[in-house]
Amino acid sequence: MEALKTKLDGIEDAVFKDIYVDKERITLIYFSSLIDNKVLHQTVIAPLLQSKANVLQTAEVIEASDLANIISSVTEGNTILYFHIEDLYLSIKTFSAPTAAIAETDTESSVIGPQNALTESLETNLSLLKRRIQNPNLKIKNFVVGPETNTKVSVLYMENIVNEENLDIVIKKIEKIDHPGFNDISILQQLLDEHPFSPFPQYHETVRPDIAVSGLLDGRIVVAMENSNGIIICPISFFELFISPEDYYNRWTTASLLRSLRFFGFFLTIILTPTYISVLTYHPEMLPFDVLLNLQESRGKVPFSPFMEVLFMELVIEILREAGSRMPTKIGQTIGIVGGIVIGTAAVEASLVSNTLIVIVAVSALLSFLPPNFIMSNTSRFVRYFFIFSAGLFGLYGQMLAFAWLFHHLLSLTSLNTPYMTPLIPRKWTDLFDSVVRMPTKFLKYKPGIARAQTKKRPPVDKEE
Numbered sequence: 001m002e003a004l005k006t007k008l009d010g011i012e013d014a015v016f017k018d019i020y021v022d023k024e025r026i027t028l029i030y031f032s033s034l035i036d037n038k039v040l041h042q043t044v045i046a047p048l049l050q051s052k053a054n055v056l057q058t059a060e061v062i063e064a065s066d067l068a069n070i071i072s073s074v075t076e077g078n079t080i081l082y083f084h085i086e087d088l089y090l091s092i093k094t095f096s097a098p099t100a101a102i103a104e105t106d107t108e109s110s111v112i113g114p115q116n117a118l119t120e121s122l123e124t125n126l127s128l129l130k131r132r133i134q135n136p137n138l139k140i141k142n143f144v145v146g147p148e149t150n151t152k153v154s155v156l157y158m159e160n161i162v163n164e165e166n167l168d169i170v171i172k173k174i175e176k177i178d179h180p181g182f183n184d185i186s187i188l189q190q191l192l193d194e195h196p197f198s199p200f201p202q203y204h205e206t207v208r209p210d211i212a213v214s215g216l217l218d219g220r221i222v223v224a225m226e227n228s229n230g231i232i233i234c235p236i237s238f239f240e241l242f243i244s245p246e247d248y249y250n251r252w253t254t255a256s257l258l259r260s261l262r263f264f265g266f267f268l269t270i271i272l273t274p275t276y277i278s279v280l281t282y283h284p285e286m287l288p289f290d291v292l293l294n295l296q297e298s299r300g301k302v303p304f305s306p307f308m309e310v311l312f313m314e315l316v317i318e319i320l321r322e323a324g325s326r327m328p329t330k331i332g333q334t335i336g337i338v339g340g341i342v343i344g345t346a347a348v349e350a351s352l353v354s355n356t357l358i359v360i361v362a363v364s365a366l367l368s369f370l371p372p373n374f375i376m377s378n379t380s381r382f383v384r385y386f387f388i389f390s391a392g393l394f395g396l397y398g399q400m401l402a403f404a405w406l407f408h409h410l411l412s413l414t415s416l417n418t419p420y421m422t423p424l425i426p427r428k429w430t431d432l433f434d435s436v437v438r439m440p441t442k443f444l445k446y447k448p449g450i451a452r453a454q455t456k457k458r459p460p461v462d463k464e465e
Contacts, residue, residue, distance in 0.1 A: 001027070001082060007067070015032050019048070019049075021049060021052060024085055025084045025085070026083055028079055028081060029081075030074060030077075030079040030094065031074060031075070031077065035079065035094045035096055044081070055092065060091045061088070061090060062089040073091040077093075077094065078091045079092045104116065108208050110245060113248075116208075116209060117207045117229065118207050118230070119229055120229050122152055122154060129209055132213045133158075133217070138157075138158055138159075139157055139158075140155070141154070145174065145177050146180060151182045151225060151226055152226040153188070154224045155167075155171065155222070156222040156223075157216065158216050158217065161217075166221060166416045166417075170192070170221050170223065174188075179191060182227075184228045185205065185223070185232060186205065186228075186230065188223070192232070194417075195414070198413055199378075200238070200379055200409075200410070201373065201379070202236070203235075205231070206233065208245060215233040220233050220234060221416075235415035238413075241371060241372075241376045242263045243372070245372075248441070252439060262371055262372070265370040266380055268367050269384060270380055270384045270387050272364045273357075273364055273384065274310075274384070274402075275391070275396075276357065278391045278395040280295065281305065281395060282394075282395030283395055299356075304352070307388070310388060312352065312353065383406065387402045
């Protein structure tokens with residue numbers, strides 16, 4: 001008890017409360033910030049005053065010598081009961097800190113389909129997933145990461161369809177993590193990445209429970225964390241980052257059209273402004289004479305090269321986007337719209353940029369927001385600068401070199417040792433049913449090859465038998 005008081009010394013909300021039951025002294029140890037007084041009275045004090053047997057049935061016994069376990073139990077929001085005569089420690093679950101209510105998602109909103117978002121409570125998130133999958137094959141493995149924060153992490157999977165090799169990789173990676181603390185699951189995701197220097201996300205992070213359930217039913221592995229409203233789904237492929245949950249609630253024709261628009265929009269956003277640089281700097285003969293004449297007329301008073309002109313406008317767009325995201329919602333929207341119009345008009349009138357470039361940069365910025373995955377949108381912005389510099393140095397030849405690098409990089413990436421470009425070369429032709437083009441729902445009963453469990457080989461049959 002003295003060692004415990006020394007360990008918790010300096011923690012203002014640490015409470016040591018003595019009560020007497022049948023002339024026996026019992027000390028209650030808990031954190032007042034993690035426990036509601038009403039819950040404490042109903043769960044611990046009232047049953048204890050009636051009969052000690054009531055508490056023994058629901059409590060967990062902790063060895064008196066296991067100081068680390070006692071402290072860990074208190075920090076989790078449990079109440080420790082110390083019986084002085086018997087030298088006995090009991091732990092009772094009384095965690096009752098306030099949690100955020102289930103609300104709609106703002107970052108992954110959709111017109112049709114479920115609207116609920118995950119919360120920062122791990123227990124609430126697990127409840128949302130279990131309510132949708134009422135099956136005993138849904139298994140959960142719990143871990144504690146971060147020696148300073150002792151953050152709970154849960155790994156969920158469907159035992160009957162999960163790829164056991166992928167599951168072993170995830171568990172081993174989590175067990176080997178050496179990081180002091182975690183504020184959000186995004187930090188855990190970066191530590192689990194197999195290619196940390198790549199700008200492309202190798203795991204899918206979402207705040208929607210319906211996406212997590214779809215992943216579990218496909219045989220994927222879901223990782224959830226306490227104090228984080230996001231979850232990780234793995235493994236994933238490059239094509240799946242352009243899939244929105246709304247695609248499965250729409251007709252297959254509409255879903256296929258929107259998917260194709262997102263997919264090809266990613267490549268358009270990284271080549272529009274670089275192509276403007278290449279054509280005007282190195283290859284003006286590629287344009288029709290009338291178009292070239294209009295472009296030269298619009299750039300007649302611009303003192304900068306196309307490369308500097310594009311770079312200036314791209315940086316202005318980035319500044320407006322970053323400033324708008326850091327301001328309050330109403331002010332941010334005003335800054336984004338008014339700032340873009342005012343600065344764009346003023347730049348054209350001041351002969352700093354051409355009006356044609358304003359249109360191209362605006363379309364390129366809009367295309368970057370098409371992917372439903374926010375990290376993928378940021379990736380397209382980063383890759384676009386790589387193409388801009390390549391076009392400024394070598395023109396279309398530089399863009400071709402940049403494309404060669406991009407495809408080589410994508411083909412070299414993996415997610416849980418699974419090729420990132422699956423199903424471009426699918427393990428099974430049925431994987432193409434749900435790729436860039438989404439087939440009707442009745443054809444989507446096949447599990448995707450990226451997460452399909454291995455088929456167990458049958459033992460050899462004895463010919464004599």
